[in-house]
Amino acid sequence: MKTEVVIIGGGPSGLLLSQLLNRAGVDTVILERTSRARVLARIRAGVLEDGTVNLLREAGVGDRMDREGQPHEGCYLTDDDLMVRINFYELTGKKVMVYGQTEVTADLYDAQDAIGTTIVHEVEGVVIQDAATTAPYVEYTKDGVLHRVDCRFVAGCDGFHGVSRQTIPAEKRDEFERVYPFGWLGVLSRTPPANHELIYANSRHGFALASMRNENLCRYYVQVPLTDKVEEWSDDRFWEALKMRLPHETAQNMITGPSIEKSIAPLRSFVSEPLRWGSLFLVGDSAHIVPPTGAKGLNLAVSDVYYLHDALIAALKKNNMSGVESYADRALARIWKAMRFSWQMTTMLHQFDGEDSFAAQMRKATLSHLSQSETARRDLAENYIGLPF
Ligand code: FAS
Numbered sequence: 001m002k003t004e005v006v007i008i009g010g011g012p013s014g015l016l017l018s019q020l021l022n023r024a025g026v027d028t029v030i031l032e033r034t035s036r037a038r039v040l041a042r043i044r045a046g047v048l049e050d051g052t053v054n055l056l057r058e059a060g061v062g063d064r065m066d067r068e069g070q071p072h073e074g075c076y077l078t079d080d081d082l083m084v085r086i087n088f089y090e091l092t093g094k095k096v097m098v099y100g101q102t103e104v105t106a107d108l109y110d111a112q113d114a115i116g117t118t119i120v121h122e123v124e125g126v127v128i129q130d131a132a133t134t135a136p137y138v139e140y141t142k143d144g145v146l147h148r149v150d151c152r153f154v155a156g157c158d159g160f161h162g163v164s165r166q167t168i169p170a171e172k173r174d175e176f177e178r179v180y181p182f183g184w185l186g187v188l189s190r191t192p193p194a195n196h197e198l199i200y201a202n203s204r205h206g207f208a209l210a211s212m213r214n215e216n217l218c219r220y221y222v223q224v225p226l227t228d229k230v231e232e233w234s235d236d237r238f239w240e241a242l243k244m245r246l247p248h249e250t251a252q253n254m255i256t257g258p259s260i261e262k263s264i265a266p267l268r269s270f271v272s273e274p275l276r277w278g279s280l281f282l283v284g285d286s287a288h289i290v291p292p293t294g295a296k297g298l299n300l301a302v303s304d305v306y307y308l309h310d311a312l313i314a315a316l317k318k319n320n321m322s323g324v325e326s327y328a329d330r331a332l333a334r335i336w337k338a339m340r341f342s343w344q345m346t347t348m349l350h351q352f353d354g355e356d357s358f359a360a361q362m363r364k365a366t367l368s369h370l371s372q373s374e375t376a377r378r379d380l381a382e383n384y385i386g387l388p389f
């Protein structure tokens with residue numbers, strides 16, 4: 001098989017990159033390790049930045065998002081009963097869109113099917129060969145048969161546990177990491193939202209997040225020790241822990257119900273440099289991971305796609321390699337700023353094992369300052385709605 005760009009990974013970054021390239025007349029092949037059903041069963045991000053919303057519309061996959069998504073003009077940060085509203089719209093003139101990553105991924109699959117893009121599911125043994133040359137190829141096995149795809153470029157959209165990052169020699173990689181000593185226990189429930197906007201809650205009992213997917217589907221998280229197992233958390237125990245961390249009035253009025261999904265996700269900050277190795281480009285979670293506190297993971301994958309799709313179209317259609325040469329630096333400049341914001345939100349809102357009373361006071365003072373300073377709220381709002389691409 002021969003194509004212009006092989007994309008490894010059929011998650012949001014791989015699908016969006018393929019969609020944008022196909023619409024510009026660039027041929028792609030997507031290789032995905034799991035089944036489509038398993039990709040679409042994942043419960044991940046819930047908040048889309050302004051730039052992400054615009055790029056999805058440009059890719060021709062914004063219609064259902066615009067029909068079913070919920071534009072949000074603000075969110076709350078709370079400290080026990082102190083509620084600080086960050087009014088993004090008033091402070092930046094922009095909003096975010098509450099529309100689940102699962103839905104974005106489904107919309108992208110539908111659009112790619114309509115184009116007739118080759119997406120090979122349940123591949124095994126993907127190996128990127130000759131990545132450092134201008135004639136790379138990718139080998140994979142499907143149903144026991146070995147296949148080879150020759151191409152001009154390879155996009156590594158295969159997430160944190162993929163093969164792309166590992167294709168860059170370890171001695172050529174600089175990796176930066178902060179592993180947090182806690183995780184997020186997440187629950188999905190068919191209940192009305194506890195609040196009309198998201199609540200990021202700091203409390204003496206630990207962090208909690210009250211989010212939603214729509215008026216009848218909510219996503220909640222509580223900070224848990226890394227040693228906790230999801231089977232140790234009954235629904236009743238979860239709701240009790242959540243209510244202790246939310247403002248008293250919100251907790252009193254919220255409607256709980258059975259969990260339809262429950263899982264624990266570890267939190268880490270991670271960046272691997274370089275993002276380019278010859279004809280191979282790392283995109284999204286294959287290159288970086290952020291703690292979900294800043295709602296940046298999916299959105300950062302999208303900005304990588306924005307930079308790379310531009311570069312590959314220029315290279316393949318106009319023989320202009322300037323975008324290819326500058327991709328890594330352009331993407332990393334935005335990645336590191338989102339890394340900082342996600343780290344700042346995480347340290348500002350979570351209790352750390354063994355912390356002293358001073359740390360708890362610093363969290364309280366930060367939230368108190370936010371409640372009194374429009375400048376501080378504007379800084380948070382500019383980062384939360386997404387820095388410019
Ligand atoms: P993905 O990991 O989504 O996709 C990579 C794809 O590559 C997968 O489908 C995988 O099966 C495939 N793959 C892997 N190895 C392969 C191989 N060798 N060959 C072929 N295919 C291969 N972000 C937020 O903004 N907010 C959140 O609340 C949030 N919650 C999260 C919760 C969890 C449990 C996790 C793991 C992540 C969460 N994220 C969140 C981050 C997440 O949304 C990612 O940023 C987003 O999925 C990135 O998309 P991709 O880069 O496409 O990577």
Ligand code: PHB
Pocket residue numbers: 044045046047198209211212219292293294295296
């Ligand atoms: C979610 O709805 O899953 C969500 C929203 C905002 C975050 C993290 C997760 O920061």
